Amino acid sequence: MQRIDCLRAIYPRLDDSLVVTIMGAVAAELQSLGHRPNFFYLQHAMGLASSTGLGLALCLPNRTVVVLDGDGSLLMNLGGLTTMGRYRPGNLVHVVFDNESLLSVGGFPTATATGTDLEGVARAAGSPRASTVRTVAEFTAAFDGALQAAELTCIVAKVDALGPQRYVTGLALMENRFQFQRYIEGLK
């Protein structure tokens, strides 16, 4: 399964959500499908995309927040899963693209390559709905289920360690940041 195919499958569902991605392939591939003002790409600070999504979800309980995370980033902030599990915002969908590597910095294998089970970690940390998916159809069904469930959901999507040629895009970090903030202001 390729990450870009998963993103393409759920892209039409991201219209009304606040979307926070990690750096690297996830940010570049989502932008390649078409940037929207409700997408924020955290281009560094590995691990904090999930915390940013949690902050948004707790402060805006009537909006769906989608975090597009990765195994490398999540492994840098495993404690954050316990904070998510503690507060369990029902409007937060936490997608973890698990390619078992730190692709954007050279492809070094992460601990999921040697057996660490992020679905199990999320579940044990208190996530009420955690699953692992291996096909685009399973992924799409799990994502749609999460949008309807109104319960904190973690979807670990096992994907190939493939990414785009380049990670730098034409969207400046500051432009993205202010556009995202203005988009949220416009919701009120």
Next chain:
Amino acid sequence: MAEEDPAMILVRLAKEEEGVGISAGAYFAGVKSAMLMQNHGFLASINGIVSFAQLYRIPLLMLISYRGHFGERDPWQTQGGAATEPILRSLGIPYGFLDDPAKVEKRIAEAQCWAYASLHPAALLLTRELMWEEPAP
């Protein structure tokens, strides 16, 4: 106190750096926030502070209890205490001190005002005088 105040959302963290992301999310959502932590938690959060709050100009307000400076008896606090102010200075993060209960509210309001005006992190160090009533060593 924060838990009992209906106007506040208290988020208890596993590790302090999470607070940088949660604070940024709150800021984007239009909610003012403060990270309350010990100075060793600040030291543990530096990548998030640099690569999120400073990189993306987030007005992160940090309230940092200042362990390990003069008057500290616990040996394990002393190195972090000595490093705290030099690191704040090297990051270019302005900081002040909370040392008088009568001035806490005003100083926090002023630091928050500056953070929002500059779109930059700001810190207040909660000193021994404010935090720990101990007889002089």
